[in-house]
Amino acid sequence: MSDEAVKIRRALIKKKRRLVQFQSTSPNPGLTEEQRLLVEQLAEAQKMTFDSNFAHFNNFRVYRPGVTDRENIDRIQEHLALTLMSHIEAERQSQEYRFLFAKIMECLTEMRTVSDEHSKQVLHIWDIQPGYTPLLLEVFSKVNDE
Known part of the structure; x- marks a missing residue:
């Protein structure tokens, strides 16, 4: 690896460490335990790589041809949206984030x-x-x- 690549790699490692430290100290007072676990799972999933056509997410499009359980997908999407809203309210309390x-x-x-x-x-x-x-x-x- 070149010196520049090593510097970039070290910077990424430091950034991840700071992020992990921040996440472990953040109490998330506005989230339920279930919502907190969901946010943690989503944050962890963000670090993973997915295939190029995002097959994991295709099942969550309600109006995709062949979808049979629309009510279940709507319920899951509503739960995710409410969790996102609670997370934003808990973490971003400033007026600029309203x-x-x-x-x-x-x-x-x-x-x-x-x-x-x-x-x-x-x-x-x-x-x-x-x-x-x-x-x-x-x-x-x-x-x-x-």
Whole structure:
């Protein structure tokens, strides 16, 4: 490793240590024990890597074709949203964060719209493009297999 890579790696390690120390000292007074555990699990999951098509999350889109248990997914999503709101209220009590939950929910909705529009555009290109690149073949063969 180069000297610069070593410096970057050390900085990341220090940052993770500070984050762990902060998390262990943060009492989260506004969260229930269940919500605190959920936030910890989500924070830990953020550190992991997922496959490129995020297959773990596809099951949580209520309006995805083939979903049969919409009520259960709605209940889980509502629980996650309330946990996020409680976490924000407990950790970000300043007035500047009063609309943070609404902004996050707006971003999630916008990301879903962008994702749907992007998929439509790529599928349109897929239909009109006579010669497929290996990358497109790989990406859409995985989509068609699902």
